[in-house]
Amino acid sequence: MAYDITWIIPRLRSPGRLWTCASSITVAVVGLFSKFIVEFLNKTTVYNKEQLTAAMKRPPGVPLITVSNHHSCFDDPGLWGVLDTGVLAGSMGRRMRWSLAAHDICFTNALHAAFFALGRCVPVQRGAGVYQPAIDFCIERLTKGEWVHIFPEGRVNVSKEHMRFKWGVGRMIAECAEAGRAPLVLPIWHEGMDAVLPNTEPYRLRAGNRVWLAVGQPVPLANLLARLKESNASEEETRRAITERVQNELIRLRMKTHEALKRALGVAPALLAGRTDILTQPTDMHGDSDSAHNHSNGKEKETEREKDKDI
Numbered sequence: 001m002a003y004d005i006t007w008i009i010p011r012l013r014s015p016g017r018l019w020t021c022a023s024s025i026t027v028a029v030v031g032l033f034s035k036f037i038v039e040f041l042n043k044t045t046v047y048n049k050e051q052l053t054a055a056m057k058r059p060p061g062v063p064l065i066t067v068s069n070h071h072s073c074f075d076d077p078g079l080w081g082v083l084d085t086g087v088l089a090g091s092m093g094r095r096m097r098w099s100l101a102a103h104d105i106c107f108t109n110a111l112h113a114a115f116f117a118l119g120r121c122v123p124v125q126r127g128a129g130v131y132q133p134a135i136d137f138c139i140e141r142l143t144k145g146e147w148v149h150i151f152p153e154g155r156v157n158v159s160k161e162h163m164r165f166k167w168g169v170g171r172m173i174a175e176c177a178e179a180g181r182a183p184l185v186l187p188i189w190h191e192g193m194d195a196v197l198p199n200t201e202p203y204r205l206r207a208g209n210r211v212w213l214a215v216g217q218p219v220p221l222a223n224l225l226a227r228l229k230e231s232n233a234s235e236e237e238t239r240r241a242i243t244e245r246v247q248n249e250l251i252r253l254r255m256k257t258h259e260a261l262k263r264a265l266g267v268a269p270a271l272l273a274g275r276t277d278i279l280t281q282p283t284d285m286h287g288d289s290d291s292a293h294n295h296s297n298g299k300e301k302e303t304e305r306e307k308d309k310d311i
Helices: 008-013 016-041 049-056 075-082 085-093 110-118 133-143 168-178 222-230 235-265
Strands: 043-047 064-068 098-102 121-124 147-150 184-191 210-215
Touching: 008 110, 008 121, 008 133, 016 043, 016 075, 016 085, 016 110, 043 075, 043 235, 049 184, 049 210, 064 168, 064 235, 075 184, 075 210, 098 133, 110 121, 121 133, 133 147, 133 168, 147 168, 168 222, 168 235, 184 235, 210 235, 222 235
Parallel strands: 043 210, 064 147, 064 184, 098 121, 098 147
Antiparallel strands: 184 210
16 A cells, blocks of 8 residues: 655645754655765766856755756765755755755655655656646745746656656746746756665665766756747746747757766776667757747657646
């Protein structure tokens, strides 16, 4: 019998003083532990960290969405170990991200559910569509100027194949913009985290590995959002166009990251061998091209039923 998660989001909305204190401590401790793992027990190289630092210092009220590839169960919190100690421990973790987490993996019993909920993880039901409580909650947080991290592939991409992004990120961006709170969307690509926590048994953290993390430029969305609004695009068309833009920008960042690795190491890294995701190119050749019309191509359309099962 599946664990009942219906209490979690209401508690996250109305946490109370004790819950808030416990959550702040949990986030700070996990963040500092992650920093110890990725920066002391392993060696992590960060490209363009200043973009992430600037995002942490964005003006009050500006929502932040970070999106990244998903290669290991340690991606979150491991990614945030590269943040400055003051960010991780400052305000006891209250500045940190909200993150969607699979309800059937992270919230399987009372102890796990409490831990992940205190760690600002939101239980999402994969396959339940873009209209579900987890997505609603994240939109609420974003409109308050908070930070939400998303793995748009929807699961750990163990085989590192190309996967179409789920549409939840498109809905979050669209509805925040509609509410007058257009978010800052920051792509992140990383390699090597699955060596720190492999996807095979025994599932134990390891030391002595190399990790690379690249932070991209904010995704340009203003022109696209304006075109979609002017063309009276439907909600489905809007979600698709925005999600495609985000995925294309993350693909570009992947390509730049891999080129940086080749320059740094002098050869193509072994971690790129046998992968199919590296064969994928952006579907728009120009980062700010008019994708508002591309989504209407009949050959590319998928049914609303199929797409709305995605997050």
